[in-house]
Amino acid sequence: xxxxxxxxxxxxxxxxxxxxxxxxxxxxxxRRPDIVFTLYGDSKxxxxxxAAHPALASQSSVVHCDVAIKMTxxxxxxxxxxxxxxxxxxxxxxxxxxxxxCAVSAGNTGALMAMAKVCLRTMAAIERPAIAxxxxxxxxxxxxxxxxxTIGADAEHLIDLAIMGAAMARIVFxxxxxxxxxxxxxxxEIKGIEEVKAAGRVLRETAxxxxxxxxxxxxxxxxxxxxxxxxTEGFAGNIALKTAEGTAKQIGQYIRDAINHSWMSRLGYLxxxxxFRALAEKMDPGRVNGGVFLGLDGVVIKSHGGADAAGYxxxxxxxxxxxxxxxxxxxxxxxxxxxxxRAPAAAPAAS
Amino acid sequence: xxxxxxxxxxxxxxxxxxxxxxxxxxxxxxRRPDIVFTLYGDSKxxxxxxAAHPALASQSSVVHCDVAIKMTxxxxxxxxxxxxxxxxxxxxxxxxxxxxxCAVSAGNTGALMAMAKVCLRTMAAIERPAIAxxxxxxxxxxxxxxxxxTIGADAEHLIDLAIMGAAMARIVFxxxxxxxxxxxxxxxEIKGIEEVKAAGRVLRETAxxxxxxxxxxxxxxxxxxxxxxxxTEGFAGNIALKTAEGTAKQIGQYIRDAINHSWMSRLGYLxxxxxFRALAEKMDPGRVNGGVFLGLDGVVIKSHGGADAAGYxxxxxxxxxxxxxxxxxxxxxxxxxxxxxRAPAAAPAAS
Numbered sequence: 001x002x003x004x005x006x007x008x009x010x011x012x013x014x015x016x017x018x019x020x021x022x023x024x025x026x027x028x029x030x031r032r033p034d035i036v037f038t039l040y041g042d043s044k045x046x047x048x049x050x051a052a053h054p055a056l057a058s059q060s061s062v063v064h065c066d067v068a069i070k071m072t073x074x075x076x077x078x079x080x081x082x083x084x085x086x087x088x089x090x091x092x093x094x095x096x097x098x099x100x101x102c103a104v105s106a107g108n109t110g111a112l113m114a115m116a117k118v119c120l121r122t123m124a125a126i127e128r129p130a131i132a133x134x135x136x137x138x139x140x141x142x143x144x145x146x147x148x149x150t151i152g153a154d155a156e157h158l159i160d161l162a163i164m165g166a167a168m169a170r171i172v173f174x175x176x177x178x179x180x181x182x183x184x185x186x187x188x189e190i191k192g193i194e195e196v197k198a199a200g201r202v203l204r205e206t207a208x209x210x211x212x213x214x215x216x217x218x219x220x221x222x223x224x225x226x227x228x229x230x231x232t233e234g235f236a237g238n239i240a241l242k243t244a245e246g247t248a249k250q251i252g253q254y255i256r257d258a259i260n261h262s263w264m265s266r267l268g269y270l271x272x273x274x275x276f277r278a279l280a281e282k283m284d285p286g287r288v289n290g291g292v293f294l295g296l297d298g299v300v301i302k303s304h305g306g307a308d309a310a311g312y313x314x315x316x317x318x319x320x321x322x323x324x325x326x327x328x329x330x331x332x333x334x335x336x337x338x339x340x341x342r343a344p345a346a347a348p349a350a351s
Numbered sequence: 352x353x354x355x356x357x358x359x360x361x362x363x364x365x366x367x368x369x370x371x372x373x374x375x376x377x378x379x380x381x382r383r384p385d386i387v388f389t390l391y392g393d394s395k396x397x398x399x400x401x402a403a404h405p406a407l408a409s410q411s412s413v414v415h416c417d418v419a420i421k422m423t424x425x426x427x428x429x430x431x432x433x434x435x436x437x438x439x440x441x442x443x444x445x446x447x448x449x450x451x452x453c454a455v456s457a458g459n460t461g462a463l464m465a466m467a468k469v470c471l472r473t474m475a476a477i478e479r480p481a482i483a484x485x486x487x488x489x490x491x492x493x494x495x496x497x498x499x500x501t502i503g504a505d506a507e508h509l510i511d512l513a514i515m516g517a518a519m520a521r522i523v524f525x526x527x528x529x530x531x532x533x534x535x536x537x538x539x540e541i542k543g544i545e546e547v548k549a550a551g552r553v554l555r556e557t558a559x560x561x562x563x564x565x566x567x568x569x570x571x572x573x574x575x576x577x578x579x580x581x582x583t584e585g586f587a588g589n590i591a592l593k594t595a596e597g598t599a600k601q602i603g604q605y606i607r608d609a610i611n612h613s614w615m616s617r618l619g620y621l622x623x624x625x626x627f628r629a630l631a632e633k634m635d636p637g638r639v640n641g642g643v644f645l646g647l648d649g650v651v652i653k654s655h656g657g658a659d660a661a662g663y664x665x666x667x668x669x670x671x672x673x674x675x676x677x678x679x680x681x682x683x684x685x686x687x688x689x690x691x692x693r694a695p696a697a698a699p700a701a702s
Binding site: 074137138185186188192219221223224232234235238239240243245246248255257258262278282283 | 461502539541543569570573583587590592598600601604606610612618619623624629633
């Protein structure tokens with residue numbers, strides 16, 4: 001077991017920058033005392049913040065960077081202006097160089113993925129990366145991937161997603177064989193796009209270890225928490241994620257309207273205040289924070305841009321867990337098992 | 352203007368069958384006295400129900416059918432067992448034969464679309480059909496299509512969807528030039544799948560009459576009501592629809608949990624009861640009922656299977672409006688306009 005986990009933080013990413021990042025690192029360190037941080041960003045802004053957290057300061061070093069990627073930068077712009085020089089790039093590059101075990105950023109997703117792809121490249125057996133999101137459900141949480149890293153997926157990529165999602169689920173949910181479903185427009189075998197059906201056939205016929213293939217699931221299974229891991233191509237996954245976020249916001253507005261409906265309803269709210277606080281917390285999109293970039297030769301975690309210190313600390317801890325429990329090794333092992341399990345079909349053994 | 356609108360009802364479709372269908376027809380007739388109904392189904396079940404509504408009975412005829420398509424029948428099964436003989440088929444066939452102006456069914460969507468395709472076929476200029484759903488938004492309602500009729504779409508099909516959706520929006524929202532957005536994973540021109548980008552270029556460059564092309568929209572624009580019509584391919588559209596329904600149910604459960612949280616919150620609920628009723632109504636998936644099948648050579652409306660009489664009446668009225676305001680003629684006219692507008696690019700005029 002590693003003595004410490006070394007985490008590289010892009011201190012300039014997100015809506016709040018170093019304020020939130022430093023406060024979050026302090027929270028994470030209290031719960032995971034075996035972290036060592038390197039903060040990348042404007043050292044003049046970071047130093048006084050760090051000085052307020054002596055315990056954190058003693059476990060941290062700061063690397064000054066002149067360039068900060070903006071939330072509005074397009075991926076191509078970010079690569080042009082920030083390659084090698086930005087806090088985002090340098091945090092990722094620390095992972096590449098083996099100076100850090102994982103990088104965390106709340107910067108813009110497109111730029112972060114573009115830089116991570118260029119800097120870290122994909123793992124040997126994986127062609128294209130994915131972003132896995134934690135999805136709050138009625139039964140707890142599920143992992144949904146890909147929520148937008150890669151547009152379009154053939155059957156092989158969907159199988160890779162299933163394997164990577166299962167590897168992550170084993171860590172996040174601490175279970176040996178997470179259930180995995182393929183997102184489709186119906187649960188019957190004959191429905192949906194060819195790629196999804198083909199991936200379904202392989203997953204059903206190849207009983208992979210460390211994964212229970214459930215079959216197809218539909219959009220409403222996301223909120224139900226029918227399976228631990230829901231696999232879909234990045235276009236549909238991104239639309240599903242944003243549709244759910246939009247629907248939650250829309251209903252949040254309906255609830256505020258209902259509360260403000262009359263003096264009676266406002267009075268009712270006063271009585272039910274603590275229940276409403278619990279509700280608001282459940283509906284907070286930052287509650288389950290930390291998108292995991294999968295398929296890359298290194299661990300990169302994306303925090304919500306608007307996350308507060310507690311939310312960002314959650315993303316740091318996701319990164320910690322992925323490193324401590326060896327996400328990359330688990331993925332490599334499961335990919336090897338899958339290749340082995342599928343080999344007999346391709347080349348029947350002589351008997 | 353036609354004197355009466357002739358509506359064919361599949362009396363056996365839906366979770367509640369003729370009970371709800373007959374009650375709904377009575378409600379619709381009160382508001383639209385110029386409807387004449389033909390009810391297809393088990394005449395023994397329908398007759399006594401109809402007897403309780405003399406006004407409706409005088410405007411209705413019943414055609415007995417022995418076969419009722421089950422909600423669980425697969426489309427292929429439904430076609431095998433119910434072609435020519437089922438209430439669902441016969442209601443659609445009445446439109447085909449010119450005996451009815453539109454068919455309404457709460458039966459299973461897959462079977463209804465399969466039968467409608469086989470019986471009515473697509474319109475001359477349209478290759479593949481679509482299902483348009485009404486989507487409740489913070490600004491009222493939007494039309495979203497395709498929510499699952501056709502899997503996969505090239506740019507031409509997406510343009511057809513935009514035209515058909517705009518034609519429907521002109522009727523439903525009573526506006527001359529509805530705004531139309533293409534669902535994508537980002538709002539920038541360079542993002543997303545090729546087909547969506549290509550459709551966007553055509554819609555932007557060809558300023559079609561009776562439509563304002565807005566550009567790309569994302570999943571969270573659905574709930575915001577950013578545009579009147581949101582166009583997407585059937586796989587992503589179906590996933591978005593079911594994800595939103597699932598999220599609404601999930602939050603509905605959170606709200607019930609919040610109310611039952613403590614005696615204080617239950618007391619609060621009593622004060623806010625009328626506000627909560629308004630909220631429950633807004634979150635009722637049957638509130639906006641009536642999926643419109645587009646691209647077929649005839650008008651077919653799908654009611655929610657679980658709709659009550661008021662909900663089903665809404666679906667009947669959607670059908671009425673589509674016929675009265677000549678949906679099919681509007682689509683044909685807009686397709687012709689689009690072909691004309693795009694022709695110069697293909698064959699420059701001699702000058």
